[in-house]
Amino acid sequence: MNPVWIIDDDRSIRWVFEKALARDEIAYRSFASAAEALVALDAGDRPQVLVSDIRMPGQSGLDLLRHVKTKCPDLPVIIMTAYSDLDSAVSAFQGGAYEYLPKPFDVDQAVDLVRRAIGESKHQGDVAEVSSITPEILGKAASMQEVFRAIGRLSQSHATVLINGESGTGKELVARALHRHSPRAEKPFIAINTAAIPRDLLESELFGHERGAFTGAQTQRRGRFEQAEGGTLFLDEIGDMPAELQTRLLRVLSDAHFYRVGGHQPVKANVRVIAATHQNLEERVKQGLFREDLFHRLNVIRLRLPTLRERHEDIPLLTKHFLQKSAQDLGVEAKRLSESALKYLSGLDFPGNVRQLENLCHWITVMAPGQTVEVADLPSELREQGSRDVPQNWLDALRSEADRLIAAAPGGVFERLSRDFERALIQRALAASGGRRIEAAHLLGIGRNTITRKIQELGLEDAKEEG
Numbered sequence: 001m002n003p004v005w006i007i008d009d010d011r012s013i014r015w016v017f018e019k020a021l022a023r024d025e026i027a028y029r030s031f032a033s034a035a036e037a038l039v040a041l042d043a044g045d046r047p048q049v050l051v052s053d054i055r056m057p058g059q060s061g062l063d064l065l066r067h068v069k070t071k072c073p074d075l076p077v078i079i080m081t082a083y084s085d086l087d088s089a090v091s092a093f094q095g096g097a098y099e100y101l102p103k104p105f106d107v108d109q110a111v112d113l114v115r116r117a118i119g120e121s122k123h124q125g126d127v128a129e130v131s132s133i134t135p136e137i138l139g140k141a142a143s144m145q146e147v148f149r150a151i152g153r154l155s156q157s158h159a160t161v162l163i164n165g166e167s168g169t170g171k172e173l174v175a176r177a178l179h180r181h182s183p184r185a186e187k188p189f190i191a192i193n194t195a196a197i198p199r200d201l202l203e204s205e206l207f208g209h210e211r212g213a214f215t216g217a218q219t220q221r222r223g224r225f226e227q228a229e230g231g232t233l234f235l236d237e238i239g240d241m242p243a244e245l246q247t248r249l250l251r252v253l254s255d256a257h258f259y260r261v262g263g264h265q266p267v268k269a270n271v272r273v274i275a276a277t278h279q280n281l282e283e284r285v286k287q288g289l290f291r292e293d294l295f296h297r298l299n300v301i302r303l304r305l306p307t308l309r310e311r312h313e314d315i316p317l318l319t320k321h322f323l324q325k326s327a328q329d330l331g332v333e334a335k336r337l338s339e340s341a342l343k344y345l346s347g348l349d350f351p352g353n354v355r356q357l358e359n360l361c362h363w364i365t366v367m368a369p370g371q372t373v374e375v376a377d378l379p380s381e382l383r384e385q386g387s388r389d390v391p392q393n394w395l396d397a398l399r400s401e402a403d404r405l406i407a408a409a410p411g412g413v414f415e416r417l418s419r420d421f422e423r424a425l426i427q428r429a430l431a432a433s434g435g436r437r438i439e440a441a442h443l444l445g446i447g448r449n450t451i452t453r454k455i456q457e458l459g460l461e462d463a464k465e466e467g
Contacts, residue, residue: 003027004114005047007037007064009056016410017051020107026114034059038067046072049117054081054092062091069096076117080105086137086148090181093152100152102145104406137173138321141311147174150303155181160253162298163276165305168355171276172236174305179232184272187231190224195237203245209261217262225258225269232272238298239279239290250294308350308357315346318354322361335365337373344375348382423458426451
């Protein structure tokens with residue numbers, strides 16, 4: 001079997017992969033740059049699977065991907081990156097990548113992914129390059145990476161998509177991203193909130209009307225379906241659509257044509273429909289509030305957007321982005337949150353999700369005194385809300401740090417984290433006891449000799465013995 005090629009300028013990442021593949025008896029070959037791998041490829045060597053970093057000195061992983069797909073279109077290529085964003089995911093998939101692997105990654109899962117890639121030979125057709133765009137969706141959390149992957153996989157599809165997510169999670173942003181990265185990108189994107197329009201006007205809004213169709217219809221009017229011709233129609237809050245319009249929508253999706261209100265000539269509907277709702281449509285079907293056949297027509301591909309409380313690790317990234325955006329909009333200098341304020345925000349649940357955080361950042365830009373924002377400068381309702389349970393916070397932080405070190409500094413992770421853990425416990429106990437070691441040992445449930453030895457081992461000798 002041909003070897004798995006690993007291309008990464010970070011020696012530690014190559015080392016992790018090499019050890020993991022060797023443990024599973026998978027042949028491998030490592031390269032420190034894309035140029036080295038291309039030389040080997042030009043010499044006639046061929047890997048079984050290629051795993052490449054996306055950002056490297058010289059040619060990038062995406063450059064390598066393009067060259068490889070020209071020579072070996074069926075070769076599975078796994079793109080990995082520490083810069084987990086939508087553009088990277090879409091560019092990787094549109095370039096023909098087999099999978100997109102954000103760092104830090106679980107080593108066992110990475111090896112499983114390589115094994116799956118070995119077992120498959122996936123042909124990817126030629127696709128157009130992605131134009132450079134401003135990132136419209138931000139997120140490093142694993143749940144957001146799944147969303148990025150889905151958008152990437154759907155980038156050459158015309159399939160109907162149903163987006164589920166709470167209010168404020170960014171359903172329209174995802175719909176726009178699906179459109180922007182689709183073959184329909186040059187055509188219109190039309191959005192309509194079906195819950196915000198009175199039901200007696202909604203039919204005309206969607207399908208348009210003929211002159212004289214009803215009182216006040218003095219001219220012919222094109223509806224949203226016609227406005228979106230060749231492009232994408234985003235139907236937000238589809239769960240609230242009246243029953244009679246559900247029937248008309250089903251007919252459009254089935255027959256690809258419709259009639260304007262008061263019209264007798266069919267109008268062609270070459271439109272990709274993306275629907276969104278915060279409701280459980282299956283439950284509404286059971287309650288008789290939503291047509292089951294329409295649900296199945298819409299539910300071709302379903303995307304679930306995570307709430308902000310499921311992706312707390314993204315709050316610092318989003319906060320920085322929104323503060324910069326608000327400052328730019330207002331023409332002022334961007335404010336920054338102190339470490340304690342950022343930590344506090346990262347512990348909140350944000351029932352309004354990303355939209356609530358964006359509004360908060362705008363409030364901070366306008367209302368908070370000074371350039372550095374402290375907890376005391378936040379709105380009173382947020383200060384009263386309180387944070388999540390501490391154990392979940394510190395365990396999540398520990399898991400994240402362990403993942404980072406396993407990928408970045410393998411070999412000494414256990415010792416390093418163990419020492420940091422013990423140092424933090426002893427320092428806090430000494431602080432609580434006013435520096436009295438016997439009392440600190442009692443607070444921790446260890447003996448005096450143990451705490452004395454640990455203080456020496458951890459380099460805490462300057463901790464004064466009192467009392």
